[in-house]
Amino acid sequence: MVSGPRTAESQVPVVVTGLGLVTSAGAGVDSAWKVLSEGTSALSELTLFDPGPYGLEIAGESHSIERVPGQDRALQLLDLAADEVLGAAGWGDTQRGPETGVVLGTCQGAIESASAIHRSYASRPVPEPTDADRKAFAEYRPGFGTTRLAKRVGAEGPTSTVGMVCVSSSVALMHAVDLIRCGEARRVLAGGFEAFTQFVLTGFHCIGALASGPLRPFDQNRDGTVLAEGAVLMTLEREDDAIARGATILARVIGCGVAADAFHMTAPDPKGGGLERAVRQAFAEAGIGPADVDYISAHGTGTAFNDGMESVAFARIFKELADAGQMPPLTGVKSVFGHTLGAAGALDAAMAILAMRHGVLTPTVSHVAPLEGLEDWDFNPHQTRPVEGMDIVLSTNSAFGGNNSALLLQRAGV
Amino acid sequence: MGRRFIVGAGCVTWAGLGIEALEQALRGEAPPFAVESPGSGPSIDVGRVGPIKDPASAATYRRWGQVDTYSRYGYVAARLALEQSGLTLEEREAYGVFLGTSYGCMEENQRFDRYTIKEGVLKGASPLVFKGTVDNAPAGWIAVAFKLRGPNATFVSGDGAGAESMWSGLRQIEAMRAPGLLCGGVERFVDLHLVLRERDPDWQGATLSEGSGVVLVEDEAAMRARDVTPLAELVGVVRHRGSITEGLQAVGVRLGLRLEDVGLVSLATPTLERLAEERAELEQSAKEGGHGAALEGIEFVADKVTLGEFHGAWGGVAVCAALTRREPGGWNGRKYALVHVRGEGDESFYVALGEPVKPE
Numbered sequence: 001m002v003s004g005p006r007t008a009e010s011q012v013p014v015v016v017t018g019l020g021l022v023t024s025a026g027a028g029v030d031s032a033w034k035v036l037s038e039g040t041s042a043l044s045e046l047t048l049f050d051p052g053p054y055g056l057e058i059a060g061e062s063h064s065i066e067r068v069p070g071q072d073r074a075l076q077l078l079d080l081a082a083d084e085v086l087g088a089a090g091w092g093d094t095q096r097g098p099e100t101g102v103v104l105g106t107c108q109g110a111i112e113s114a115s116a117i118h119r120s121y122a123s124r125p126v127p128e129p130t131d132a133d134r135k136a137f138a139e140y141r142p143g144f145g146t147t148r149l150a151k152r153v154g155a156e157g158p159t160s161t162v163g164m165v166c167v168s169s170s171v172a173l174m175h176a177v178d179l180i181r182c183g184e185a186r187r188v189l190a191g192g193f194e195a196f197t198q199f200v201l202t203g204f205h206c207i208g209a210l211a212s213g214p215l216r217p218f219d220q221n222r223d224g225t226v227l228a229e230g231a232v233l234m235t236l237e238r239e240d241d242a243i244a245r246g247a248t249i250l251a252r253v254i255g256c257g258v259a260a261d262a263f264h265m266t267a268p269d270p271k272g273g274g275l276e277r278a279v280r281q282a283f284a285e286a287g288i289g290p291a292d293v294d295y296i297s298a299h300g301t302g303t304a305f306n307d308g309m310e311s312v313a314f315a316r317i318f319k320e321l322a323d324a325g326q327m328p329p330l331t332g333v334k335s336v337f338g339h340t341l342g343a344a345g346a347l348d349a350a351m352a353i354l355a356m357r358h359g360v361l362t363p364t365v366s367h368v369a370p371l372e373g374l375e376d377w378d379f380n381p382h383q384t385r386p387v388e389g390m391d392i393v394l395s396t397n398s399a400f401g402g403n404n405s406a407l408l409l410q411r412a413g414v
Numbered sequence: 415m416g417r418r419f420i421v422g423a424g425c426v427t428w429a430g431l432g433i434e435a436l437e438q439a440l441r442g443e444a445p446p447f448a449v450e451s452p453g454s455g456p457s458i459d460v461g462r463v464g465p466i467k468d469p470a471s472a473a474t475y476r477r478w479g480q481v482d483t484y485s486r487y488g489y490v491a492a493r494l495a496l497e498q499s500g501l502t503l504e505e506r507e508a509y510g511v512f513l514g515t516s517y518g519c520m521e522e523n524q525r526f527d528r529y530t531i532k533e534g535v536l537k538g539a540s541p542l543v544f545k546g547t548v549d550n551a552p553a554g555w556i557a558v559a560f561k562l563r564g565p566n567a568t569f570v571s572g573d574g575a576g577a578e579s580m581w582s583g584l585r586q587i588e589a590m591r592a593p594g595l596l597c598g599g600v601e602r603f604v605d606l607h608l609v610l611r612e613r614d615p616d617w618q619g620a621t622l623s624e625g626s627g628v629v630l631v632e633d634e635a636a637m638r639a640r641d642v643t644p645l646a647e648l649v650g651v652v653r654h655r656g657s658i659t660e661g662l663q664a665v666g667v668r669l670g671l672r673l674e675d676v677g678l679v680s681l682a683t684p685t686l687e688r689l690a691e692e693r694a695e696l697e698q699s700a701k702e703g704g705h706g707a708a709l710e711g712i713e714f715v716a717d718k719v720t721l722g723e724f725h726g727a728w729g730g731v732a733v734c735a736a737l738t739r740r741e742p743g744g745w746n747g748r749k750y751a752l753v754h755v756r757g758e759g760d761e762s763f764y765v766a767l768g769e770p771v772k773p774e
Contacts, residue, residue, distance in 0.1 A: 163569070
């Protein structure tokens with residue numbers, strides 16, 4: 001059933017007009033799209049540090065940046081994505097100033113810098129701080145990357161940083177939409193960034209969340225996730241502004257939702273209650289229902305708990321469609337790029353936008369045997385295929401802390 | 415658009431747990447700041463809370479023992495706000511939690527790193543510590559323990575993050591994503607903060623403090639349905655870049671408030687000298703604008719001077735402080751109070767509180 005939007009402000013259309021990213025597939029939208037659409041994997045051998053203790057075969061390391069002493073890897077990735085998105089969006093001097101905001105999401109931000117100073121200050125008495133320590137400590141604050149990027153692009157409007165692990169950047173996109181809808185900004189540069197660090201790898205290893213091989217979303221033989229890094233940025237703006245300046249509109253953001261499981265700090269609610277609430281919030285805001293969704297870009301981390309939770313939630317949300325054999329196709333792009341944590345939500349959304357624009361369904365690579373009971377679901381395990389009428393995509397993410405997010409994106413021109 | 419009210423408030427500061435302790439500190443009746451010297455530099459005052467046990471919180475959650483100190487600050491403040499609100503377990507289902515922090519889970523990050531440095535990356539890594547290495551840990555624990563299944567978010571936007579959580583919390587209510595949310599900030603500092611602070615000869619800020627301030631913001635309709643007495647109206651949160659003078663003008667324009675109706679302005683000013691300067695600037699500007707009389711009768715306070723610099727928690731703590739300053743009839747006999755919170759990159763937040771109106 002299609003009902004009207006809930007509030008007047010949700011009628012202010014917000015559109016995406018530019019993308020910029022760096023992933024394990026390399027720098028640039030084209031690099032990522034090529035790997036995804038060809039159904040290959042961007043994961044490779046880890047070279048940043050010794051993978052031996054972790055028993056890792058592959059990781060989602062980006063080879064687009066080099067290690068530079070004194071430069072945090074996460075910020076390097078962010079810079080690279082910014083280079084692309086600003087050019088792609090056609091933002092110039094007119095788009096600088098107080099009506100432009102920046103909203104980013106990150107899980108650990110500049111944790112690489114932090115770990116360095118943790119090592120320096122692990123002993124007593126604590127050493128005299130050096131200038132490098134002061135710089136690292138300043139960069140350590142999660143919001144540092146956001147204010148730094150705002151200065152770079154001349155954004156003098158609201159700046160904000162979201163720290164919500166794997167839903168960080170999807171909530172950052174939602175927050176950007178809110179800022180535009182309520183008139184705090186006319187346009188916002190939004191997205192997320194995350195570096196591959198030993199800190200995070202060690203953490204995921206100790207909770208037993210890492211895969212022994214490929215990342216296999218929604219597969220019976222999935223055994224964990226593959227960590228990755230990247231930065232993904234989008235330019236979001238009022239649709240009337242975008243039209244007035246002749247910008248290319250990539251997609252429209254029509255609904256957002258965020259909800260808590262209130263179940264456990266690190267394990268998702270096995271009933272998928274939080275994810276369902278987030279999705280239904282997004283539906284209500286967009287004034288659409290499950291039958292309007294043409295494709296689901298799922299979080300699909302390849303862990304037993306997450307994929308199980310998601311499938312339970314989607315089974316309930318889309319029950320009528322599934323019973324009628326009309327369940328929308330569902331894929332997980334992490335099978336290609338790995339799990340970029342704080343950048344994951346924006347990366348999933350960016351790939352969903354490209355899929356809509358190209359009119360194709362990209363594959364869930366490494367997926368062989370669907371979860372029991374989901375044999376009829378379309379995970380598109382093999383290769384990219386053309387689809388007609390892919391107009392609305394549901395992109396979802398879930399995170400530690402029991403957070404869940406849902407974004408509804410509509411193809412431009414619909 | 416309906417109105418929103420604050421129906422519960424809780425805080426954790428060096429002065430103790432709860433609003434009463436905060437009130438005592440503002441009256442100058444709390445114990446003095448602690449004195450610490452983590453490095454080889456001179457000793458400094460700190461608004462140290464430290465590890466807290468809080469049996470009342472422990473009684474609310476069987477996994478309390480797993481909650482890290484950073485999260486406990488937010489947890490206790492949230493518990494106090496919830497208890498004051500009278501919200502029942504059944505009523506909480508759709509309510510959310512939005513918190514802000516500047517430094518987040520640094521202490522747990524440091525602990526995790528230090529264990530792995532000491533014991534090696536595999537032997538030293540603790541799952542229990544790792545789950546505290548996320549900035550959204552307090553919001554997560556609060557949601558889990560108190561069964562708040564609505565929107566949940568954590569802003570790590572710097573010193574304005576606590577106020578930003580209120581700005582965004584209001585958006586959630588306006589967009590009908592939740593009937594109410596716990597909003598505020600939480601901060602826990604690490605020894606590196608102190609080391610850098612004690613070595614900083616140019617430091618002009620307030621005493622470094624840790625803790626949390628959280629309020630429960632509720633939609634008027636939900637509040638009326640529960641028949642509770644609000645602490646204040648949350649009239650709005652205005653984001654603004656520019657001088658405080660311009661900011662106060664923006665508040666007036668955007669929220670439709672007259673300065674003549676404002677009885678208290680709480681400025682995010684770290685010293686009394688700076689407060690005097692800012693007040694003089696405001697008065698000069700008002701005089702030049704021909705409305706100098708508007709500032710008469712407004713009490714300007716700089717609560718950071720007394721309470722300390724709470725960074726991302728300041729928005730929540732400062733609003734709690736402003737609530738304690740309300741008397742029957744409002745603030746200094748006027749309807750509104752404005753709380754200024756300085757954010758990143760010259761952005762300021764102005765939280766406008768209004769004299770509460772008992773629901774009909």
